[in-house]
Amino acid sequence: MHSYKVKKLPKNTVEINLTIPTADILKEKNEAFLRLQKELTVEGFRKGKVPVPIAQKHLSNDAIYQELMRILLPKIYEEILKKESLRPIMNPKIELIKAKENEDWEIKISLAEKPTVDLKEYKKAVKEVKAKSKKDDIWVPGKDKSPGEKNPEAEKSKLLNPILEAILKEVKVEVSDLILEEELSHRLARLVDDVEKIGLTTDAYLKSKNLTMDQLKTGFRREIEDTYKLEFLLSEIADKENIKVEKEDLDKLLLNIKDEKERKIAGENSYYYASIIRKQKTLDFLLAL
Numbered sequence: 001m002h003s004y005k006v007k008k009l010p011k012n013t014v015e016i017n018l019t020i021p022t023a024d025i026l027k028e029k030n031e032a033f034l035r036l037q038k039e040l041t042v043e044g045f046r047k048g049k050v051p052v053p054i055a056q057k058h059l060s061n062d063a064i065y066q067e068l069m070r071i072l073l074p075k076i077y078e079e080i081l082k083k084e085s086l087r088p089i090m091n092p093k094i095e096l097i098k099a100k101e102n103e104d105w106e107i108k109i110s111l112a113e114k115p116t117v118d119l120k121e122y123k124k125a126v127k128e129v130k131a132k133s134k135k136d137d138i139w140v141p142g143k144d145k146s147p148g149e150k151n152p153e154a155e156k157s158k159l160l161n162p163i164l165e166a167i168l169k170e171v172k173v174e175v176s177d178l179i180l181e182e183e184l185s186h187r188l189a190r191l192v193d194d195v196e197k198i199g200l201t202t203d204a205y206l207k208s209k210n211l212t213m214d215q216l217k218t219g220f221r222r223e224i225e226d227t228y229k230l231e232f233l234l235s236e237i238a239d240k241e242n243i244k245v246e247k248e249d250l251d252k253l254l255l256n257i258k259d260e261k262e263r264k265i266a267g268e269n270s271y272y273y274a275s276i277i278r279k280q281k282t283l284d285f286l287l288a289l
Contacts, residue, residue, distance in 0.1 A: 002020045012113045012115045014113060019104055019106055025105055033055070033064050040058060042055075086113065090111070090178065092110060093111070095109075112175075115232055117172070117173045117233050118171065118172040121170065124170075126163050126167065180225055180228070238278055241285060250274060254267060
């Protein structure tokens with residue numbers, strides 16, 4: 001029977017150190033071999049009818065162990081999540097610490113949980129930004145800005161960034177490094193692809209921007225962290241203020257999509273669109289404070 005230890009790390013990160021006994025590995029390896037044997041096609045034999053000695057020659061140890069891991073690890077992982085009431089928000093990072101033939105296996109599983117958000121006095125921070133904006137907008141003779149008709153939508157739009165910046169400073173939310181590192185890897189890979197498409201090397205691109213790779217990574221990481229923090233804190237505000245998306249909200253959005261095919265696709269992805277509407281409602285709530 002496998003055993004494990006759960007370690008809670010800072011920033012809503014969890015580490016699971018898992019030990020799987022040799023006897024379990026051997027049993028699972030045999031079952032993995034039988035599964036692969038059923039799918040194996042060798043000249044002169046029908047699929048699934050290849051004799052064991054011949055199948056052993058055609059199936060490498062690596063292929064058998066990959067099949068073992070494909071079935072065994074998700075099963076154990078789900079059991080641990082249920083037993084420990086863990087709620088990861090991304091796929092786990094899995095490291096094989098020790099996986100030798102005829103020995104117990106040791107595996108490290110790292111996962112990120114949804115961060116706890118301390119909203120503190122976020123409403124006060126929003127009101128201070130709005131009060132400062134009103135004060136700055138007062139026109140006096142000599143100012144180069146002339147009084148006139150205001151565009152309410154433009155005014156709102158201008159207020160949004162300072163409001164979000166103020167909330168980011170006020171609210172406490174710690175995003176797991178696992179999330180940041182994964183997103184950073186994706187972003188760097190996309191950048192390399194884009195740079196290569198225009199015929200540049202990464203070094204040439206960095207030189208053109210007068211940046212080092214470390215500076216680029218630091219900038220990306222800061223942007224990624226702020227983006228995730230905003231997502232989590234806006235979701236927390238929506239929960240706390242009971243901001244909901246009604247069926248009518250979704251229907252209204254779908255009606256605005258003229259192309260029938262696009263509307264059908266949007267309807268099938270209603271959860272995604274509901275999350276966008278909820279976020280917009282939350283931003284409107286902040287602007288109205």
